[in-house]
Each structure stands twice: as C-alpha cells, then as structure tokens.
Amino acid sequence: MKKVLILYYSQSGQLQNVLDNIIAPMQQDSNISCDYKAIKPKNPFPYPWNFYEFFDVFPESVYLNGCEIEDLDTEEEYDLIILGYTVWFLSPSLPVTGFLQSAQAKKLLKDKPVITVIACRDMWLTAQEKMKSLLSDINARLIDNVVLSDQGKSIHSFVTTPRWMLTGKKDAFWLFPKAGVAKDEIEGASRFGKRLCTALAEDRETKNDPLLGNLNAVNVVGKLIATERIAHRSFLIWSKLIKKAGQPGSNGRKIVITIYSFFLLALVLTIVPINIIIRKLLYPFRKKQITKAINYYEGPSGK
Numbered sequence: 001m002k003k004v005l006i007l008y009y010s011q012s013g014q015l016q017n018v019l020d021n022i023i024a025p026m027q028q029d030s031n032i033s034c035d036y037k038a039i040k041p042k043n044p045f046p047y048p049w050n051f052y053e054f055f056d057v058f059p060e061s062v063y064l065n066g067c068e069i070e071d072l073d074t075e076e077e078y079d080l081i082i083l084g085y086t087v088w089f090l091s092p093s094l095p096v097t098g099f100l101q102s103a104q105a106k107k108l109l110k111d112k113p114v115i116t117v118i119a120c121r122d123m124w125l126t127a128q129e130k131m132k133s134l135l136s137d138i139n140a141r142l143i144d145n146v147v148l149s150d151q152g153k154s155i156h157s158f159v160t161t162p163r164w165m166l167t168g169k170k171d172a173f174w175l176f177p178k179a180g181v182a183k184d185e186i187e188g189a190s191r192f193g194k195r196l197c198t199a200l201a202e203d204r205e206t207k208n209d210p211l212l213g214n215l216n217a218v219n220v221v222g223k224l225i226a227t228e229r230i231a232h233r234s235f236l237i238w239s240k241l242i243k244k245a246g247q248p249g250s251n252g253r254k255i256v257i258t259i260y261s262f263f264l265l266a267l268v269l270t271i272v273p274i275n276i277i278i279r280k281l282l283y284p285f286r287k288k289q290i291t292k293a294i295n296y297y298e299g300p301s302g303k
C-alpha cells in the first residue's frame with residue numbers, strides 16, 4: 001500500500017478543485033491511500049479581500065515571512081507528497097510558506113519526493129524558484145511541478161483575477177472571460193492522477209526522476225520571464241518601503257500602499273506597453289536565450 005499526503009491552501013476552492021481532479025484516480029486505486037489535508041493559518045486571511053488587506057500581505061509574501069499555521073493532525077510516514085499552492089505576489093502564499101518553515105514540515109517532508117501543483121493567474125516562475133529553496137531548506141526532493149493558469153490572455157487576467165480576489169465575482173463581463181482556470185483544464189488534471197497510479201505501482205517515486213513527463217504539466221510563456229524578473233526587482237524595493245512604514249494594518253503602511261498603487265497604475269499604463277514593444281523588437285536577437293530560460297523553468301516535469 002502506497003501512502004500519499006496531499007497538502008494545500010486554497011481560498012475560493014479553485015486549487016482544491018484542481019487537486020480533487022488529480023487525486024480522484026488514486027482514491028479509486030485500492031493500492032493507494034490518500035491523506036488530504038488543508039493548511040490552516042492561525043489567523044485566517046480574508047476572501048474576498050479589501051484593497052488594503054490585499055496589499056498588506058505583499059511585503060511578507062515577497063520576503064517569505066510565513067505566517068503561523070495550525071499543526072496538521074498527522075505524524076505518519078508517506079511515500080509521496082503533493083503540495084498544492086497558489087501564488088501571492090510572485091511568491092508562494094503565506095500559509096504555504098509558513099507551513100514549509102515549520103518544524104512539522106521539516107519532519108514530514110525530509111527526504112520525501114514532492115510534487116508541487118500551482119493554480120494561479122499566470123505569473124509563477126519566481127514563486128517556484130522560491131519554492132525550490134524552501135523545499136531544499138528542509139531536504140525535500142522536488143520531482144515534479146504542475147501548473148494551471150487562469151484563462152484568457154495575460155491582459156485579461158490582469159483585470160479578471162484582481163476583480164475576483166477583491167469582489168468574489170468570477171463571471172465574464174464586457175470583453176473579459178470568466179476569472180480563474182478554465183473548467184476543462186481543471187477536469188483534465190485527472191491525467192496526472194492516472195499517471196501517478198502507474199508510477200506508484202512501479203515504485204518510481206523512490207527514484208529522483210519526474211513522474212509526470214510528456215503530460216503538458218507546465219507551459220512557460222517566454223515573454224513573461226523578463227516581466228517577472230523586472231516586477232520582482234521592484235517588489236523587493238517596495239516591500240522594504242512598506243515594511244519600514246509600519247506593522248501590518250497600520251496607517252503608515254496604508255499611506256505607502258496608496259502611493260504604491262498609483263505608482264503601479266502609472267507603470268502599467270506607460271512602462272509596461274513600452275516594454276512589450278521593445279521586447280517584441282528584440283525577440284529575434286534574444287531567441288536562443290529565451291528558449292534556454294523556457295527549458296529551465298519547464299523542469300522537472302517539462303511539457
């Protein structure tokens with residue numbers, strides 16, 4: 001009997017829905033037992049968020065200052081761990097960071113093969129780099145990564161995802177599609193569970209090779225690589241300023257957050273379109289470099 005632990009933190013239930021589909025084939029396999037657990041912060045985060053609450057978690061997310069979480073009621077040894085996480089400001093969400101920094105995670109994940117599953121807007125590359133370092137800090141072995149991104153183009157989800165987070169509304173409106181990951185993509189995630197049933201039957205989780213190759217587990221959008229790098233550099237600076245302005249929830253923070261939101265709006269309306277044009281012009285000269293970066297970020301599972 002193989003024992004699989006599935007851990008996640010999901011606010012609207014979207015990521016949980018993705019995981020439900022992944023583990024469904026394993027739950028029907030009599031040779032696999034699945035332990036499915038939510039990561040719970042000691043002080044729950046709001047959903048939907050109000051504007052200041054949303055940006056208040058920005059500095060701590062970026063600097064990986066994980067929040068305190070409830071102990072999970074498990075002490076068992078597992079053969080495989082599936083860790084579902086969402087991305088907050090190009091970083092793993094605070095409850096997941098908090099869990100990975102806990103003494104319990106150190107015990108549970110040490111030397112264990114881990115598959116990360118991400119459901120987010122479409123900017124996850126930096127978060128996964130941070131995830132790699134959090135996992136390596138506790139000697140966990142990352143063997144696969146699955147990513148599902150919100151439907152529509154980046155420009156659409158730039159509007160639909162924050163609208164969903166700040167109001168709870170997911171419906172399509174004007175020229176914008178529904179917020180979140182498309183239904184057929186979520187349902188299609190069961191292919192990963194089917195593959196895991198075979199892989200576990202063959203003891204392949206004991207090796208260091210990926211189990212989910214050739215299943216289109218990740219799709220790296222080349223043009224977002226530079227965007228994330230630039231955004232993260234600015235996130236580091238602004239996070240420091242917001243932290244210096246005061247404790248979470250303080251008026252000092254609210255003032256800097258207000259200034260930051262105007263800065264962000266100005267950036268999106270000016271620098272971002274200029275940057276898109278420049279990158280389009282430079283693409284033929286940087287093709288080799290971009291392809292190399294795509295191959296790197298597609299690992300370990302690949303297309």
Ligand SMILES: Cc1cc2nc3c(=O)[nH]c(=O)nc-3n(C[C@H](O)[C@H](O)[C@H](O)COP(=O)(O)O)c2cc1C
Binds near residue numbers: 014088121161
């Ligand atoms: C505070 C916050 C920051 C977010 N930042 C990002 C981000 O940087 N990149 C991204 O692709 N998605 C981002 N998202 C979207 C989430 O990754 C995720 O898609 C959304 O929270 C829904 O997940 P859930 O309802 O399953 O928790 C953010 C969401 C929140 C609440």
